[in-house]
Amino acid sequence: MRADARRNRERVFQVAREMFSEDPHSAGMDEIARRAGVGIGTLYRNFPSRIDLIEAIYREDLAALATLADRLIETRNPWDALAEWLLGFARFTESKRAILGELGQAFEANPDLAAQARHQIDSAALKVLTRAHAAGAVRPDVTAPDLIQLVGGFVLFIAADPERTDHLLGVVLDGLRT
């Protein structure tokens, strides 16, 4: 990809991420192109539909979650790596909250995507968890799917209050600690 094409793509992703989090209904392709300073023709050439754009961002965010696990394992102690990765997972999940319906459409159109997502998230969770288990920092009876269910659950709950995310993650982390 040429440097200017890459910069355009990054700008589009950044604008779309913000709009999907704040007010997804206003985030039409025209408005995304306008705010990103990219021609609408260019945008549609790369992403024929809004679902394609959502899927491309989702794949990039999934890859970032996996990278985050690797980076934390290299730079943090086992407990902090687990705690910070779970915060990253909570932020990732929050950013999808308002576009769950469209993500569901992407999963239907592309059945591998849901399985891949599940696999990437579970693998990253398992990496930080296995290290924390080995260090005796986390309850031995907790599994990677447990972590996903606990944190994903309260973030996606119908009556979730986004202001309480860090607080509720703190409660869950206290419950996970040995």
Place this chain on the structure above:
Amino acid sequence: MRADARRNRERVFQVAREMFSEDPHSAGMDEIARRAGVGIGTLYRNFPSRIDLIEAIYREDLAALATLADRLIETRNPWDALAEWLLGFARFTESKRAILGELGQAFEANPDLAAQARHQIDSAALKVLTRAHAAGAVRPDVTAPDLIQLVGGFVLFIAADPERTDHLLGVVLDGLRT
């Protein structure tokens, strides 16, 4: 209500609760009447549609959650009352998991129902929580909506494993404890 009418109603509710939890798609009105040993005419006279039956059971279960809080406050220490009420709330939420779509229809047809439900659940949670706070048994920074979001969240999570409910509630309870 006459004694035999009350017995019929109880049998219908019991059968419907089991069927809604296990396989809601098979729980047509005919099958519910048959298994409960009640005439289909009687069933339709009391509940003109499946949604009416779902709503009636939901209201009874909500009232039971409120009664449970009062009973636990009289018979258990502050921490156990909180823990047992949250288990009751988890079971209540689980029993609605397979019929969330139809409950949503009941909420749309009857907008007060959702507000009432929210109020009854929050009030019951607040009762057990206030007593546990006063006894210093639970983190002071936890609110009733926090409890609902944490427990309701993992029970209703897309990839929730019902076999893990008691285990995950144990993790959350450890996080809530002072």
